[in-house]
Structure formats: C-alpha cells, structure tokens
Amino acid sequence: MKTILCDALGIKFPIFQGGMAWISDASLAAAVSNAGGLGIIAAGNAPADFLLREIRKIKSMTDKPFGVNIMLMSPYAEEVAQVIADEKVKIIVTGAGNPAKYMKMWTEYGAKVIPVVASVALAKLMARSGAFAVISEGGEAGGHVGDITTMALVPQVCDAVNIPVIAAGGIADGRGIAAALMLGASGVQVGTRFLVATECNVHENYKSMVLKAKDIDTVSTGKRLGHPVRAIKNNFVREFSSKEYDNSVSDSELEKFGEGRLKLAATDGDTKEGCFLSGQIAGLVNREQTAKEIIEEMFSQAKEILGKAGSFYE
Amino acid sequence: MKTILCDALGIKFPIFQGGMAWISDASLAAAVSNAGGLGIIAAGNAPADFLLREIRKIKSMTDKPFGVNIMLMSPYAEEVAQVIADEKVKIIVTGAGNPAKYMKMWTEYGAKVIPVVASVALAKLMARSGAFAVISEGGEAGGHVGDITTMALVPQVCDAVNIPVIAAGGIADGRGIAAALMLGASGVQVGTRFLVATECNVHENYKSMVLKAKDIDTVSTGKRLGHPVRAIKNNFVREFSSKEYDNSVSDSELEKFGEGRLKLAATDGDTKEGCFLSGQIAGLVNREQTAKEIIEEMFSQAKEILGKAGSFYE
Numbered sequence: 001m002k003t004i005l006c007d008a009l010g011i012k013f014p015i016f017q018g019g020m021a022w023i024s025d026a027s028l029a030a031a032v033s034n035a036g037g038l039g040i041i042a043a044g045n046a047p048a049d050f051l052l053r054e055i056r057k058i059k060s061m062t063d064k065p066f067g068v069n070i071m072l073m074s075p076y077a078e079e080v081a082q083v084i085a086d087e088k089v090k091i092i093v094t095g096a097g098n099p100a101k102y103m104k105m106w107t108e109y110g111a112k113v114i115p116v117v118a119s120v121a122l123a124k125l126m127a128r129s130g131a132f133a134v135i136s137e138g139g140e141a142g143g144h145v146g147d148i149t150t151m152a153l154v155p156q157v158c159d160a161v162n163i164p165v166i167a168a169g170g171i172a173d174g175r176g177i178a179a180a181l182m183l184g185a186s187g188v189q190v191g192t193r194f195l196v197a198t199e200c201n202v203h204e205n206y207k208s209m210v211l212k213a214k215d216i217d218t219v220s221t222g223k224r225l226g227h228p229v230r231a232i233k234n235n236f237v238r239e240f241s242s243k244e245y246d247n248s249v250s251d252s253e254l255e256k257f258g259e260g261r262l263k264l265a266a267t268d269g270d271t272k273e274g275c276f277l278s279g280q281i282a283g284l285v286n287r288e289q290t291a292k293e294i295i296e297e298m299f300s301q302a303k304e305i306l307g308k309a310g311s312f313y314e
Numbered sequence: 315m316k317t318i319l320c321d322a323l324g325i326k327f328p329i330f331q332g333g334m335a336w337i338s339d340a341s342l343a344a345a346v347s348n349a350g351g352l353g354i355i356a357a358g359n360a361p362a363d364f365l366l367r368e369i370r371k372i373k374s375m376t377d378k379p380f381g382v383n384i385m386l387m388s389p390y391a392e393e394v395a396q397v398i399a400d401e402k403v404k405i406i407v408t409g410a411g412n413p414a415k416y417m418k419m420w421t422e423y424g425a426k427v428i429p430v431v432a433s434v435a436l437a438k439l440m441a442r443s444g445a446f447a448v449i450s451e452g453g454e455a456g457g458h459v460g461d462i463t464t465m466a467l468v469p470q471v472c473d474a475v476n477i478p479v480i481a482a483g484g485i486a487d488g489r490g491i492a493a494a495l496m497l498g499a500s501g502v503q504v505g506t507r508f509l510v511a512t513e514c515n516v517h518e519n520y521k522s523m524v525l526k527a528k529d530i531d532t533v534s535t536g537k538r539l540g541h542p543v544r545a546i547k548n549n550f551v552r553e554f555s556s557k558e559y560d561n562s563v564s565d566s567e568l569e570k571f572g573e574g575r576l577k578l579a580a581t582d583g584d585t586k587e588g589c590f591l592s593g594q595i596a597g598l599v600n601r602e603q604t605a606k607e608i609i610e611e612m613f614s615q616a617k618e619i620l621g622k623a624g625s626f627y628e
Contacts, residue, residue, distance in 0.1 A: 119529055121528075150463065151484030152598075182493040215466065245559065306496070
C-alpha cells in the first residue's frame with residue numbers, strides 16, 4: 001500500500017505505532033520501524049534523560065525512520081522538547097495540548113510535526129501553525145481521549161485542512177485501515193494492538209488484560225478533571241469513577257487518587273490498582289504477535305478488502 | 315450499489331432512514347422509500363393510534379417497502395407491537411431493549427425483525443432469537459446511545475454473528491457508507507442527515523440547529539439514569555448535565571426534568587428548553603435537500619470512493 005505519507009516519511013506502510021506512556025520504548029518502536037511502519041517512542045511524564053536514552057538506543061537498533069511522542073502536559077515538556085531538537089528527531093507527534101511554542105525550534109532543522117487532534121478547530125489551528133499532518137483521534141482510543149469518534153471526526157477534519165490526516169481510535173485490523181482510508185485518511189495510528197506485540201516490554205498482566213477484554217470492557221473516566229482517559233474496567237477504575245461522581249471528593253483529592261496508576265499497571269502489572277489504558281478495539285485483539293506479523297497481517301487484510309470494494313457494484 | 319440487504323428487503327440502496335421519535339412520520343419515511351432506501355416510521359413514545367394512522371398514510375404514499383421502529387421502553391410498547399402485527403408491517407426495527415417477547419408474533423406472518431444493538435452480547439442474543447439482521451449503532455449517533463463507537467463496534471459485531479449487520483452512528487455521506495462497508499456492514503442507517511430532508515416535518519428551528527452544529531456541538535447526557543441520549547448542546551442540555559452531576563438532585567427529579575423535552579424541540583422548536591437529539595456527524599450536514607437528493611448524492615460519492623480503493627496499490 002502506498003499513500004502520500006509513505007514517501008514523505010520514508011516508511012513502507014502508512015501506520016504509526018501510538019506513543020503510549022511507560023510502554024512505547026525503543027524496543028517496541030524499533031520493531032515497528034524495522035517492520036516498515038513508524039515506531040514512536042513516548043516521552044510520557046518521564047524526565048528528559050529517559051527519552052535521551054531511548055532515542056540513542058533506537059538509533060542503534062534501526063536505520064529506519066522513527067518518531068517521538070511528546071505529551072505536552074508533562075512537567076518535563078520543556079526539557080523533552082529540547083532533547084528532541086538536540087537529537088534532531090525528524091518526526092514529532094504531540095499530544096495533550098498545543099505545540100505552537102516549540103514549532104519554530106523543531107521545524108528549523110527540518111522536523112515534521114504531527115499533532116494529535118480531537119476537534120476540527122484544533123486541526124485547523126495546527127495546520128495554520130505549520131504542522132505537516134494531524135492525527136485525528138477518536139474517543140474510542142485508549143489513554144487521553146476526546147469526545148468525538150473516529151467515524152465522525154476524520155471526515156470533518158479532512159474537509160477542514162489541506163494536510164494529510166492520520167486516523168486513530170478503534171483501528172486494530174485491516175478493516176479499520178480500509179475504513180480509515182475511505183473516510184479520507186492517508187494512514188492510521190494504532191496503539192492497543194501494538195501493546196500486545198512480542199517486542200512490547202509492558203508487564204505480562206497488562207497484555208493479558210488487553211487480550212481478554214471484550215467490546216464493553218473499557219470506559220472513559222476523569223472528564224471532571226478536564227482530561228478524560230480510557231482504560232480497562234477494574235477495581236481502580238470503578239473506585240475512581242465513583243469518586244468522580246461524588247461531590248464530597250475534591251478535584252485535587254481525585255487527581256491525587258489517580259496519580260501513579262499507569263506505572264502501577266505498565267511496570268508492576270497490578271491488575272487491581274493499576275490503570276490499564278486501552279482502546280475499545282481491545283475486543284478485537286486476541287493474540288500476541290511480533291510487530292512485523294501484526295503489520296503484515298493488517299495490511300494484507302486491508303488489501304484484500306479494498307481490492308473487493310468494486311464488487312458492491314456487480 | 316448492491317449488498318445482501320437490497321434483494322432481501324426489496325430496496326435499491328442499502329440505507330435505512332433512522333427511526334426518530336416525533337420526527338420520522340409517514341411523510342419522511344415515504345420520501346425515503348420512494349427514493350429507493352428504507353423509510354422507517356418511528357412509534358416513539360406515542361400511543362398506538364398515532365402509528366396506525368401513519369402506517370395507513372404511508373401505504374397510500376408509496377408501494378415500496380417501509381419499516382416501523384418500535385421503542386421498547388415506550389409505555390405503549392405492547393399495543394404498538396400489536397398494531398405492527400395487525401398491519402402486517404414487514405420490516406420491524408426495535409430499539410432500547412430486547413424484543414424477544416414479540417418475536418414469535420411478528421415472525422409468524424413473515425416479518426423481518428432488525429434490532430438496534432450497542433454491544434456484541436446483545437447482537438449475539440438477537441441473532442439467536444431469530445433476528446433477520448442487526449443495526450450496530452455507535453455512541454456517536456443521536457438519541458439513545460451506547461458507549462461503543464461505530465468504528466469499534468461494527469467489526470466486533472460482524473465477527474460475532476452470521477446475519478447481516480447494518481452500521482449506524484457517524485454516517486452522513488458517501489465516505490461513511492464506504493467506511494461502513496469496509497468494516498463489514500451490508501448497509502447503513504442514517505438519522506441526522508434525513509432530519510434536514512425537505513420532506514421531514516420537524517420544526518424549522520430543529521433543522522437550523524442541526525445545520526449550524528459543529529463537530530463538538532453534541533453531548534451525551536443521562537448516563538446516571540441508565541439511558542444516555544446524545545443531543546445538541548443548549549440551555550436545557552447544560553442544565554440537565556449540571557443536575558446529573560449534582561448529588562442533591564434525585565434520580566426521579568432528574569428524570570422529571572427531562573420529560574417532554576423532545577416534543578418541545580421537534581414540535582415547538584424551543585431552542586432553549588427543548589432537547590434536540592442529533593448525532594456527532596451533524597457537523598457534516600450543511601444543507602436541506604430532498605430525501606432523493608440525499609440518497610443519490612451519498613451513494614454516488616460512495617461509488618466514486620470505493621471505485622478508487624484499488625489506487626492505494628499503484
């Protein structure tokens with residue numbers, strides 16, 4: 001498959017591996033890049049030296065393009081942005097905010113900036129600010145999410161901007177890729193399915209949770225704090241949710257109750273108290289495979305489906 | 315375009331017009347059926363004599379197939395179900411519940427029952443109960459909604475059942491149709507775009523609200539009461555939402571506060587106090603057209619896009 005993204009970014013398949021905090025390290029990203037997709041290291045909430053180490057590591061593991069995902073709400077955003085520039089990372093995905101203040105520093109050395117957007121207004125703003133493309137992410141995605149779904153958001157964003165649009169949220173197989181292209185996207189970003197890749201270093205319990213999850217097993221919580229996240233329902237999520245709707249719990253108490261939960265899931269595999277971020281599409285994800293197998297299976301399915309698209313008219 | 319639905323239901327285009335309470339009457343449904351889609355009269359919360367009148371009316375307006383949507387939570391569900399049987403309506407869409415208790419009465423005279431489902435489990439149950447097909451409706455749809463989005467739900471439902479799947483939620487143009495087919499659906503159900511059809515008798519203010527709505531202008535409320543609905547943000551929705559998160563407001567007070575609001579929107583056009591149900595895709599809906607124009611434009615766009623699907627491999 002070839003879309004406008006492939007030549008522009010030097011990748012074989014128009015697929016980004018989603019930047020998942022505490023999860024997307026050099027190991028996973030290198031595997032995806034080596035398989036022809038775009039591997040992405042997530043800076044998350046970690047200090048900049050973590051990112052620096054992972055960038056140096058991935059450079060030793062692949063000569064293919066890779067990207068870095070910077071979470072703009074991170075307390076270390078400033079120094080992370082600087083490390084990205086120092087290391088001349090060529091593809092920068094930004095999440096949870098507006099990257100305008102770093103745009104000049106990054107584009108000066110030729111980096112392509114690709115913000116994640118959850119609304120038409122932000123997509124337009126990013127296009128005007130010099131973004132190379134936008135990732136239009138639907139609320140069915142895992143982690144930090146917006147309200148609008150992939151099906152509704154992607155065509156509206158495509159109508160609003162003249163830069164490439166990458167669809168994210170609810171995509172885990174070739175059907176999702178084919179659907180995203182029909183909606184006007186030039187590629188896809190996939191998180192949940194790569195979470196169970198062999199090369200993904202997340203705790204085994206996390207992988208099990210995703211593999212077992214059914215369609216109805218994720219929920220989005222934290223809207224009251226202004227940054228809802230989607231995760232697999234467990235003891236922690238249920239407690240958090242009941243506190244969220246309890247007027248006697250203050251915002252700062254609620255915020256504090258949620259702190260450190262992702263690390264508890266990703267590193268410690270605490271199935272009861274951790275926060276297991278995952279998209280709704282986890283219900284489709286049923287086995288661990290290498291990143292290469294995942295990518296090739298997805299695109300071979302997409303090719304088959306798109307190849308039959310004309311048959312609706314016979 | 316031809317899918318398995320067309321021959322089975324005797325329709326030219328595999329598109330259902332969503333059954334919208336207080337809105338989808340014989341006028342709209344006949345226009346859709348005459349244009350080659352499947353027009354559907356919504357029984358909503360109205361007494362059975364309303365439905366009887368509309369069924370007799372549509373029979374005088376079209377000789378094409380049409381359907382009836384029964385809202386199973388309606389206080390008149392029992393008598394509505396009986397009128398459907400008495401009038402031998404051939405295509406029955408059921409919403410907001412499990413139609414098992416009426417299944418025998420309807421299938422006995424050859425009706426095809428097509429429940430709206432928002433989860434894999436309900437889809438499986440319906441397939442086992444003798445449903446002809448299911449409408450897999452994502453949470454981006456207007457009106458009563460589930461949590462799972464179209465992009466995530468449709469492929470999971472397709473994997474779970476062996477009957478045709480109709481995709482609903484987030485579909486208002488040919489891109490949406492093409493995407494739905496790629497996800498495995500055999501057709502689509504469209505509500506929001508038909509709401510602004512020329513033949514739709516809803517209040518002009520309602521049409522204006524939909525035509526003006528942007529991507530972020532709808533919200534789902536009422537989760538606390540167990541039946542969330544998606545509507546366009548206005549004074550009423552904001553007040554309802556703040557009461558929903560206020561522990562001092564009881565469930566029955568909240569329920570009462572929401573009563574009669576849809577009629578206030580659809581019949582009276584009260585932009586401040588009515589509840590204007592609409593899907594997230596309202597942002598794509600920008601002009602009033604006849605049902606025929608809407609359907610032909612959607613399918614001509616779908617044909618163009620699906621026809622180019624192979625070009626990703628050149």
